[in-house]
Amino acid sequence: MRAFVIIAATILDFREMTSREKAEAMTDTKRGMRRALTSYGDEAFSLFLRKAFIKAMGYSDDALARPVIGITNTFSGYNACHRNVPELIEAVKRGVMLAGGLPVEFPTISLHESFSHPTSMYLRNLMSIDAEEMIRAQPMDAVVLIGGCDKTVPALLMGAASANTPAIMLVTGPMITGAHRGERLGACTDCRRLWAKFRAGEIDEAEITDINARLAPSAGTCMVMGTASTMACMTEALGMMLPGGAAIPAVHADRLRAAEATGARAVTLAAEGITPQRIMTPHAFENSLRMLLAIGGSTNAIVHIAAVAGRLGIQIDLEAFDRFGRETPVLVDLKPTGQHYMDDLFKAGGATAILRELKPLLNLDCVTVNGRTLGENLDSAAPPFPQDVVHSFANPLFREGGIAVLRGNLAPNCAIIKQSAATPSLLQHTGRAVVFASLEDLAERVDREDLDVTAEDILVLQNAGPKGAPGMPESGYLPIPRKLARQGVKDMVRISDARMSGTAFGSIVLHVSPESAIGGPLALVRNGDHIKLDTAGRRIDVLLDDAELDRRRRAWRAPEPRPEDNRGYRKLFLDSVEQAEHGCDFGFLKPPLDRRAPSR
Ligand code: FES
Numbered sequence: 001m002r003a004f005v006i007i008a009a010t011i012l013d014f015r016e017m018t019s020r021e022k023a024e025a026m027t028d029t030k031r032g033m034r035r036a037l038t039s040y041g042d043e044a045f046s047l048f049l050r051k052a053f054i055k056a057m058g059y060s061d062d063a064l065a066r067p068v069i070g071i072t073n074t075f076s077g078y079n080a081c082h083r084n085v086p087e088l089i090e091a092v093k094r095g096v097m098l099a100g101g102l103p104v105e106f107p108t109i110s111l112h113e114s115f116s117h118p119t120s121m122y123l124r125n126l127m128s129i130d131a132e133e134m135i136r137a138q139p140m141d142a143v144v145l146i147g148g149c150d151k152t153v154p155a156l157l158m159g160a161a162s163a164n165t166p167a168i169m170l171v172t173g174p175m176i177t178g179a180h181r182g183e184r185l186g187a188c189t190d191c192r193r194l195w196a197k198f199r200a201g202e203i204d205e206a207e208i209t210d211i212n213a214r215l216a217p218s219a220g221t222c223m224v225m226g227t228a229s230t231m232a233c234m235t236e237a238l239g240m241m242l243p244g245g246a247a248i249p250a251v252h253a254d255r256l257r258a259a260e261a262t263g264a265r266a267v268t269l270a271a272e273g274i275t276p277q278r279i280m281t282p283h284a285f286e287n288s289l290r291m292l293l294a295i296g297g298s299t300n301a302i303v304h305i306a307a308v309a310g311r312l313g314i315q316i317d318l319e320a321f322d323r324f325g326r327e328t329p330v331l332v333d334l335k336p337t338g339q340h341y342m343d344d345l346f347k348a349g350g351a352t353a354i355l356r357e358l359k360p361l362l363n364l365d366c367v368t369v370n371g372r373t374l375g376e377n378l379d380s381a382a383p384p385f386p387q388d389v390v391h392s393f394a395n396p397l398f399r400e401g402g403i404a405v406l407r408g409n410l411a412p413n414c415a416i417i418k419q420s421a422a423t424p425s426l427l428q429h430t431g432r433a434v435v436f437a438s439l440e441d442l443a444e445r446v447d448r449e450d451l452d453v454t455a456e457d458i459l460v461l462q463n464a465g466p467k468g469a470p471g472m473p474e475s476g477y478l479p480i481p482r483k484l485a486r487q488g489v490k491d492m493v494r495i496s497d498a499r500m501s502g503t504a505f506g507s508i509v510l511h512v513s514p515e516s517a518i519g520g521p522l523a524l525v526r527n528g529d530h531i532k533l534d535t536a537g538r539r540i541d542v543l544l545d546d547a548e549l550d551r552r553r554r555a556w557r558a559p560e561p562r563p564e565d566n567r568g569y570r571k572l573f574l575d576s577v578e579q580a581e582h583g584c585d586f587g588f589l590k591p592p593l594d595r596r597a598p599s600r
Pocket of ligand 1: 148149
């Protein structure tokens with residue numbers, strides 16, 4: 001129902017343009033096929049040559065005189081989360097043509113979480129550079145960004161922010177849920193939960209094989225509030241997506257209608273010239289961060305939104321974000337924090353239902369990609385109705401937001417914990433450190449019967465940060481040592497400079513910065529040290545005095561470089577990647593950071 005409203009409103013907008021405005025849009029010398037000409041020293045010849053080649057595609061002069069709308073084709077045979085991209089492109093093209101534009105799709109890098117070695121985060125910046133440069137290099141008056149799987153939405157937003165061509169995001173949408181013996185299943189919260197049961201011997205080989213075929217039953221992104229769903233909701237709150245676009249399931253017909261509406265809107269957006277920089281302001285990032293807190297969203301989103309904001313010279317202020325967290329409740333009852341799935345959120349009203357509850361905390365005058373303000377969009381949205389997925393502000397799921405920002409002698413710059421997905425009794429905990437020096441060390445020793453570990457200990461993983469791994473993999477969800485899992489231990493405090501999948505849960509401290517590979521204090525922790533986690537006080541400390549830490553720091557040696565570290569993209573990455581609080585972007589891609597969000 002909501003999608004019909006979007007389409008009607010969008011096409012009406014374009015029809016409201018005067019014929020003079022349309023004519024101006026189509027004849028402007030810097031528009032359409034005249035944009036971004038190849039350099040031959042003779043612009044008329046460049047255009048002549050371009051038209052000669054594009055006519056080989058069968059276009060008429062009339063088609064080539066239209067506003068050109070680029071469409072990122074992020075389909076890949078390796079990316080099931082983008083399985084529906086071809087049909088979305090067809091629907092976007094339909095919308096563009098209904099609105100009088102010429103749609104032109106072009107390929108970009110596509111990243112799937114399980115098909116990106118060593119980790120998709122390592123490649124996010126490469127995808128953002130690809131998107132930025134292809135948007136800049138090719139003639140297009142606006143671009144439809146089709147993303148979905150975790151890193152693709154931030155990468156496309158980063159690229160679009162830097163290119164600053166009018167842009168609009170369309171996500172592939174979440175999967176529908178699977179089922180196993182009468183139980184609903186969702187990737188990948190249930191992948192981890194059931195794998196943990198298998199490790200503990202509660203599920204046998206035949207059953208886990210059966211489950212494996214039921215966890216991802218359709219096209220689309222993980223259907224819990226993982227990173228993909230989080231980034232979709234945050235992008236809608238940011239204003240870069242049409243209202244209602246975040247939660248529509250990938251296989252629902254409304255997803256195609258949203259794609260058509262997005263294509264139509266892109267044509268008007270091109271004529272209006274509303275650029276990403278006009279939409280993604282510090283106040284818009286505040287709205288997006290409020291959404292992150294209210295949905296109990298993925299911790300990865302902090303890194304991604306810092307990277308997107310950084311491309312616009314905006315620094316995400318983590319202390320201010322933590323203050324936001326104390327006043328922004330968790331409203332959405334979705335796994336891994338709660339019990340529902342994304343198609344339930346869609347039926348409950350989608351992101352609009354969340355934004356409506358958050359309204360007193362939002363900057364309602366932010367312009368969004370449909371040309372209206374966030375407040376105007378909420379005022380014109382369908383009325384609320386009774387449902388149990390999005391709680392009211394007065395009756396939240398948790399009083400405080402899902403993510404807390406920690407500091408202490410173990411994390412002088414920052415660390416974070418997703419408190420809404422943690423075991424409450426472990427949020428205040430002191431324990432003995434059991435240290436793993438690397439991912440390889442973890443894999444080799446964590447399941448050994450002679451590992452000296454108890455359920456009260458704290459597992460520490462070093463050298464898994466942005467430079468250390470490299471690429472800051474989602475290895476912060478350290479497995480419970482098998483001998484403890486067999487005893488029924490489900491959760492322990494775990495600390496690392498790595499990330500964690502947004503679909504995971506547990507009492508897990510992440511993004512410790514500075515990371516251990518560059519000599520951060522995490523590198524100085526040894527087996528048997530005691531660590532104190534004080535979530536209420538926002539502290540994470542190793543209980544050592546400064547003199548001992550200084551002694552260990554002087555003795556510390558950086559890990560030996562690996563032979564492959566000295567060439568190609570890997571060298572660029574290692575030379576340029578920043579720490580988590582700066583978004584793990586490459587410093588040279590950012591302008592000076594001269595604004596802050598949240599600004600209060
Ligand atoms: Fe693509 Fe989860 S693997 S969204």
